[in-house]
Amino acid sequence: MVIIKSFLPFRIGLSSSAIYVKLSVGGFVVLINGKEFHYTPNGATSIHVNRKTGEVSNKDAVFVFQHGKEEERISMYELLFCSDFLIYLQAFIKPYSPNKTTPPWDRDELDILFDELELANIKRSIDKALDERDEATFYTLLKML
Structure with a gap:
């Protein structure tokens, strides 16, 4: 089971259609079976989020995490099932997403x-x-x- 311990991106990039969350070494830490694994840029290096829908578009990305010499590969698809990850990600992309709330009154x-x-x-x-x-x-x- 993967638990997100910390998630602090290095940089957030924007285009007209996407938000790019660039990951930093040491800024993304997960716990797997009680061991602390740190993100390393040996695999995917960023998360791509569609600005209009708010959905992650690079679901096939694989991130590499390291604990000493031990490596774990975790797919974006697997991370999306972690509610902690979604909460962290949403906190960073919310300021750049279009306001989807509709006022209760016209x-x-x-x-x-x-x-x-x-x-x-x-x-x-x-x-x-x-x-x-x-x-x-x-x-x-x-x-x-």
Whole structure:
């Protein structure tokens, strides 16, 4: 089982269609069967993420990790099944991805809501003017209705 201990990329590159996460030696550490393995650039050196979909595009990449003289090869496909890896990766690519969240309100609904709130505020102000017996404010507010 692969557990991500640390993930700190060396550099993040951008193109119009992709985000490139360049890995650094010592910045990517995994635990495999209790042993700590450090990334080495003997295999793939970067992760390619599609900017529009947020999906990793180089799923066939194989990364090499080393513990002393022992080497482990881990495919991108295997790393994608580690939830820790996805969390780390998402944290680094999120600022460069297009905003996919859609507002819960559209512009027309917001305008209607603001109008209703303004009308309610005017009505409360009219009530306050009546309570204080302020005729000038009362007539001014009536014109705003």
